[in-house]
Amino acid sequence: MRVFICGCFLLWLLAWSQLQWWQWWGLCAGLLLILAYKASLRNHQQILMLLLGIFLMALVAYLMALKHGQKQLPWYLHKQPLLVSGCYEILHKNQFPLQLHLYQPRVMSQLTSESVTKVWQQHSLGSGYLKLSIYDADLIKALKNRTKGALVAMVKVKKPRNYLNPDGFDYVRWAQSQGQLASGYIKNELTTWNACHKPGFNWLNRGQQGFLQALEDIPHKGMGVHLWAALTAGYTGGLESKDWQVLHRTGTTHLLVISGLHIGLVAGLFMGISRGLLRLFKQPQNHALAIWIAWAVALSYALFSGWGLPAQRAMIMLSAVMLVNRLGLAWTIWQRLLLAWSVTLLLQPNSLYSPGFWYSYLAVANLALVWRGHTFKAWYMWVWQLILSQLALLAILAPGIGFSTGGLSLVGPLINLLLIPLFGLFIVPMLLMASLLLFCLGPHQSVMCYMAIAMDGLWQWLQWLASWPYAMLNVGHWPMAVWILWIVLGILFLLCRCYWYAALGLLGVIFLQPIKASQQITVFDVGQGLSVWLQAAEYNFIYDLGDRPSNSFNLLQAVVLPALYQAGVASLDRVYIGHWDRDHSGGLPALVSPYENITVGQWWLPRERHKELEQYIPANAHIKRCQTTSWQTIGDIRLRHLSLQQATLAGNNASCVLQVELQGKRILFTGDIEKIAERKLVALHGHELRSDILIAPHHGSRSSSSSLFLYTVAPRMVIISAGYQNRFGHPHQDVLARYWQQDITWYNTALHGQIRLSFSPAGELLVRHAYY
Structure with a gap:
């Protein structure tokens, strides 16, 4: 109890202090040295050897991961047409463009060009895969009927590159951990495909494809079929981005990944069947067999x-768990886990960077601690131990999940307490038996429909839970100290078996959520699009929502929302959409999703209507249309709106123009206006347009940023939001020349990444960007 009270007081005292990284590492190293010293005094040599073995294996795995991470597409092949070959697999059959993975890719170069025979030389690109998109309708139709095979095609690929935002998704590291060498698209010439031969595994591939095809033929259509495919065959191609959000908010993502739960269940099931049959036939050594x-x-x-x-x-x-005894090694559970951990790192060095790797082994270690030395006969004692195991998992895994994802599912522990036994004892075994019947009886039997309907019901229940306003707690703004102390206290409580103290004390951190009020403007790197966040004390405005390159990916969720959650922002006072082009409004469906923990006070939309996009906005939302207004004061912000549609302009030139004053500095947001709209603004408002900072019109295109407009606005700084090596050539060299001629400092998100403007205590403007 004294350790618990002192730990909670230390958590409250130090969690929000501004210590340097090296100070926290020093604190953690000191705690580890104290624990190691105490262990050595008690002659716990096994503990010291275990810690030393883990450290050495982690060091070896780190070096191997660094070497593996250097295997990328060579720069001389970047964005070059290539003839490649390899084994492909279709990812999502019902999406456009059609996407596939090309494994073990090889670049083919022609050595001879005689008309009779042609000799080709192949160069391997590595052991990973290329992610390729297909836009040709005929090729899509042909490949949909054959989801796996060998492919020879002319492609153009590019290396993975991050959007340069400190709080954004690290796409390069994720691509390296997954083995993705590059991404690109297939050109429409020289495309052939046939069967891909993998000796020894063709029957498994054919069986999986036949199973997935049989699932598609079940008369009942819905999410139940997709859940069935994910839980039994590991195929998640039928799940969309919103479906993964449901799983994340309910803390059940791990249930749809073929992992220890599923494979352990299959092993246990067949071990029981095998032992029963062997006893029936009176075979010796039945346990080993x-x-x-x-x-x-x-x-x-x-x-x-x-x-x-x-x-x-x-x-x-x-x-490691099952076969060590068969080899005559009487190892403890910790020695077996260390063996499995070491072998995993040797075979998969990039797992060191995978949160799932750490979660899986920490979960098994937790369960080993909780269930160690317990033998129960009464059912209620088993239930009680299951509850304690969930509390133990909360104490250890929650900090890692919260730190890596920025959110903690509040309903996850209760749901998992119900679903983990339910999945292990009923759902997964029933699905496996139904899958065997599917091969024998066919997909049109009523039992198959009933099973799909039952899975639909389970999914609707998860959707209902995920739609709760407080299903997910945003913790991205919590400092590193909270997570470090949470883990340290969690380990101490687990070793002392004080599970209730761990849960109650560590959940008390939820109430320690101070949000620092600041005044700053952030221009996100959202590629060829625009999204700006204006933060003034407790007020938060967003101007434009970035692009949506595909139905499964948008820049708002990948870049903007993580930054908001990292700052502890749960509501936006105003959201402006300058005009309806996709690169400015693409994040609208994601922002209004019931699975995002953010609310919007007012929507300021273009005067032009867009029924397809406006249908996403809730019917009870507070909507205003862009119109010219006088200066308004909201907290520390002064702003006014300038409507160009009222001046008979349309399209890009009707973008809603916003002029903001903050800390005595004026910022002009211009959307995608061009020279004709710039002249109209100058004629109507003249030198009232003067601003210190200008968000470049139309991404710095040649048809914008005219000399007259720049002279009238007279900005000290221009911020350009453009995509890296975009196909439009933004910003144009003539525009940059005009900036230089008028002595205007400019920043480009394609070069500098995210750009953040803040103010010093003296009111001076400070500029920070993500790329240095």
Whole structure:
């Protein structure tokens, strides 16, 4: 109890202090040295050897991961037409453009050009894959009927590159961890495909494809079929971005990944069946043979489900637990876990950067601690131990999940307490038996429809829970100290088996959420689009919502919302959409999603109507149309609106222009206006347009930023929001020359990344950008 009280007081005292990174690392190193010293005094040599082994394996894995991360597409192949070959797999059959992964890609170059015979030389690009998009309708139609095979095609690819935002998604690291070498598209010439031969695994691939096709033929259509495919075959191609949000908000993403739960269940099921059959036939050594049969069936199932990284980790862990005894090694559970951990890092060095890798082993270690030395006969004691195991997982895994994702599911512990036993004992076994019946009876039997309907009901229940306003807690703004102390206290409480103290004390951190009020303007790097965040004390405005390159990806969720959550922003006072082009309004469907923890006070929309996009906005939303207004005061902000549609302009030139004054500095937001709109603004408002900062009109296109407009506005600084190496050539060199001629400092998000303007205590303007 004294450790608990002192730990909570230390958490309250230090969690929000502004210490340097090296000070926190020094604090953690000191705690580890104290624990190691205490262990050595008690002659716990095994603990010291365990810690030393973990450190050495982590060091080796880190060096291997660094070497593996250097395997990328060479720069001389970047954006060059290439003839490549390899084995492909379609990702999403019902999306446009059609996307596929080309594994083990090889670049083909022609050595001879005789008309009779042609000799080709192939150069391997590495052991990863290329992510390719297809736009040709005929090729899409042909490939949809054959989701796997070998492909030879002319492609143009590019290296992975991040949007330069400190709080944004690290796409390059994620691509490296997944083995993605490059992404691009398939050109419409020299495309051939046939069967891809993988000796020893063709029957598994054919079986998986036949199973997925049989699922598609079930008369009942809905999410139930997609859940069935994910839970049994590891195929998540039927899940969209909004579906993953449901799983994230309910804390159930791990249930749809073929991992230890599924593979352990298959192994346990077939071990029981094998032992029963062997006893029936009175075979000696039945226990050892049952273990080998269960292991072989679990391996086959892992291969059938796609042999993903979680499945590989599960098989390694299962092998360490099941087969060590068969080899005559009486190892403890910790020695087996360390063996599995080491082998995983040797085979998958990039797992060191994967949160799922750490979650899986920490979860198993937690369960080993909780269930150690317990044998229960009464059912209620088993239930009580399950509750304690969930509290233990909360103490250890919640800090990692909250730090890496910026959110904690408040309903997740309760849902998992119900669903983990339900999935393990009922749902997954029933789906596996139904899958076997699917091969035998066909997809048109009523039992298949009933199973799909039951899974639909489960999904609707998860959707209902995910739509709760407080299903997800935003914790992205919590400092690093909270997570470090949470983990330290969680480990201490687990070792002392004080699970209730861990849950109650550590959940008390939820009430310590001070949000620092600041005054700043952030221009996000959203590629060829625009999104600006204006923050003044407790008021938050967003001007434009970025692009949506595809139905499954938008820059608002990837860039803007993580930054808002990182700052603890849960509501936006105003959202402006300058005009309806996709690169300015693409994030609208994501912002109004019921699965995002953010509310909007007022919507300021263009005067031009757009029924397709406006249907996403809730019917009870407070909507205003852009119109010319006088200066208004909102807190520390002064602003006014300038409507160009009222001046008979349309399209880009009717963008809603916003002029803001903050800390004595004026900022002019111009959307995508061009020279004709600039002349109209000068004629109507003249030198009232003078501003210190100008958000460049139309991404710095040649048809904007006229000399007259720049002279009238007279900005000291121009910020250009443009995509890296965009196909439009923004910003144009003539525009940059005009900036130089008028002695205007300019920044470009394509070069400088995210640009943040803040103010010093003396009121001076400070500029920070993500690229240095």
